[in-house]
Amino acid sequence: MTVGEITIRRMRLEDVPAVHEIDTLSFSLPWPERSFRFEVIENAVSRGWVAEAEVNGETRIIGMLVLWLLVDEAHIATVAVHPDFQRCGIGSRIIVEALEAARVEGARRAFLEVRERNLAAQEMYRKFGFAITSRRPRYYRDTGEDAILMTLEGLNAETFEHVNVKTRQRVNV
Numbered sequence: 001m002t003v004g005e006i007t008i009r010r011m012r013l014e015d016v017p018a019v020h021e022i023d024t025l026s027f028s029l030p031w032p033e034r035s036f037r038f039e040v041i042e043n044a045v046s047r048g049w050v051a052e053a054e055v056n057g058e059t060r061i062i063g064m065l066v067l068w069l070l071v072d073e074a075h076i077a078t079v080a081v082h083p084d085f086q087r088c089g090i091g092s093r094i095i096v097e098a099l100e101a102a103r104v105e106g107a108r109r110a111f112l113e114v115r116e117r118n119l120a121a122q123e124m125y126r127k128f129g130f131a132i133t134s135r136r137p138r139y140y141r142d143t144g145e146d147a148i149l150m151t152l153e154g155l156n157a158e159t160f161e162h163v164n165v166k167t168r169q170r171v172n173v
């Protein structure tokens with residue numbers, strides 16, 4: 001599989017079917033497709049992002065993120081990378097670009113909820129400076145898992161300077 005340059009850009013209505021497919025492949029409780037349409041069209045506090053790339057000559061959406069900007073707080077509502085393209089740095093890039101744009105719009109802290117058993121995502125957030133601040137017991141109704149609340153305080157222009165956000169080709173694809 002040949003993956004060309006990856007572009008991170010705002011989510012558009014025509015991206016929603018591909019975004020919904022990634023969501024369905026990634027989560028046991030995916031959002032209905034109409035929720036993504038709502039985020040793009042109606043939700044004024046929502047900032048949707050996608051990662052787009054040429055894959056074998058075809059332009060594809062391979063990652064997505066939805067963030068809610070509430071005054072000076074950025075809440076990452078969902079983020080996922082298509083399973084065929086994980087561990088190439090795309091998740092990191094989409095998060096950094098979305099949070100940097102939110103910072104420019106006034107965000108000074110960011111937070112998110114993550115499943116207690118999702119150690120891969122927790123590790124990624126930890127690298128960005130997110131710290132565990134609290135726990136919501138039995139938050140996920142399918143497994144009864146706790147949600148771990150992770151927070152990044154003091155979001156500023158230097159926050160991601162130390163993070164390597166270069167995308168790379170995966171060895172086995």
Ligand SMILES: CC(C)(COP(=O)(O)OP(=O)(O)OC[C@H]1O[C@@H](n2cnc3c(N)ncnc32)[C@H](O)[C@@H]1OP(=O)(O)O)[C@@H](O)C(=O)NCCC(=O)NCCS
Nearest residue numbers: 026079080081086087088089090091092114120121123124
């Ligand atoms: C979490 C997710 C978005 C990460 O996207 P990604 O493009 O694979 O992440 P990156 O390649 O940028 O990885 C960044 C860091 O996260 C950590 N990480 C990512 N996947 C990992 C895994 N499977 N195991 C351990 N650590 C992992 C690593 O520290 C990694 O850095 P490294 O590759 O230099 O070691 C992706 O795994 C995914 O879509 N998962 C399913 C949906 C999900 O869990 N979303 C988060 C909900 S809160």
